[in-house]
Amino acid sequence: MTKEMQDLSKCAVHTITTKPWSIETAIDKYASMGIGGITVWRDTLTGRDPVLIGQQIKDAGMEAVALVRGGFFTYTSADEQAKAFADNRLAIMEAEAVGAPMVVLVCGAHPGQRLEESRNQIREGIEAVLPHAEAAGVTLAIEPLHPMYADDRSAINTMKSANEMAEYFHSPYVGIAVDVYHLWWDPDLEQEIMRCGKNGNLTAFHVCDWRTPTTDFLLDRGLMGEGCIDIPKIRGWVEKAGFKGFNEVEIFSKTRWEGDQDQWLKEIADAYLKSV
């Protein structure tokens, strides 16, 4: 185990993981635990000045790792397309303001629209907002989503597919977010992670676990160690591929959100040290 994995300096937590907390509370609690990074979900910024929130994160001794989320580039009308572009430009501005170097993209899909067509629209969408990302110094991180989200969340469902998209742009401002929840089952995962790193596209690493049984398509993710994903193995691949960033904990769990959040954060920290 590397020295960094013995403390929480390389651990980041997504604000959605402790959804009941405000961003101010999350910053205080994470920092007091020694967690090094925070990934900011946009809903937490409502009614706040993102520049001030960014300053609070710095003052607490943490880094803003990413802003979540942009994307949803697929459309069935010109109006929808224009709205998607505008929302992504806004996300890039928010990321810059909060001091996060990256916007995570959930790329989008439309039930009944061919996935190939959705991928064309995603490519158009990234192309349209990439100049804004470059100007802001913010990387757009394509997150391949589990195939069970191919109907209405993302038409990019494997590392191979994400690699192809990122390689099309070949830009320092387009990257890929590897999330073990979405990708753990893929027999080609190791080789596609290596390809991703080799091409300089590996920009984020997300952890959580897959519970058996999983009872909800969205809100039943597991804490690291309580499911079937071999997270250290995948972390090993990601690091072998050259990744040196944060290990971001992103857990949507209705059950956990209903419990005591201080206790939950303690469990997250323990699980991070034991099972990531």
Add this chain to the structure above:
Amino acid sequence: MTKEMQDLSKCAVHTITTKPWSIETAIDKYASMGIGGITVWRDTLTGRDPVLIGQQIKDAGMEAVALVRGGFFTYTSADEQAKAFADNRLAIMEAEAVGAPMVVLVCGAHPGQRLEESRNQIREGIEAVLPHAEAAGVTLAIEPLHPMYADDRSAINTMKSANEMAEYFHSPYVGIAVDVYHLWWDPDLEQEIMRCGKNGNLTAFHVCDWRTPTTDFLLDRGLMGEGCIDIPKIRGWVEKAGFKGFNEVEIFSKTRWEGDQDQWLKEIADAYLKSV
């Protein structure tokens, strides 16, 4: 549209699709509708002589397309392994007795066991029972399952993975069951279906649909046409790859099982003619 797709002669229905019905009722109802094939789930044979059921299927003018299901070859003890072998030998005998030329395999997975290891155990399992399948003239059809079932149902989650397994055996008694529900999202599906046909391994084609939202991991499959899967496109690929067998309707739906089964079967027949 080919002439065969204008009637139900190439349509088969899995008995699980009309779960409330006994096998005898299913045979009568399917046959009176003009449905050409029936795929027999093993639970319907409880307390019956499979040879007599097979005769009833023939007398009704139908074909027994497959027996469902064998597999679950993964194990964590020698005892579990022995039980899996025994159960698969039994499935092969039941298929032969009922006159079905094929056993569909849900191959198995164990939470926490590496998928590579599970695939090794699956290979061992098929190897162990293949002589029985050959002797009975029954084909073992590997069914790749959706990645959302990789924790505890199957470590074979793509056509590529199924192709690799089938090609390892290179036997007329090992094939692959293509189910649109499990595979529709895969960007490599067309090429892997062609590879499958070219190698003589394409032995079954299952249809249903993916609902948005899907509310249950197992029991919320959709009727053809009520979801996002382009079934005719995939059927086109399968036929281009040389498949000439039945289009098998396999739908697990708690909601549909609670309704009137005669009405449900009519809807299935209509949906088959319109959306397969």
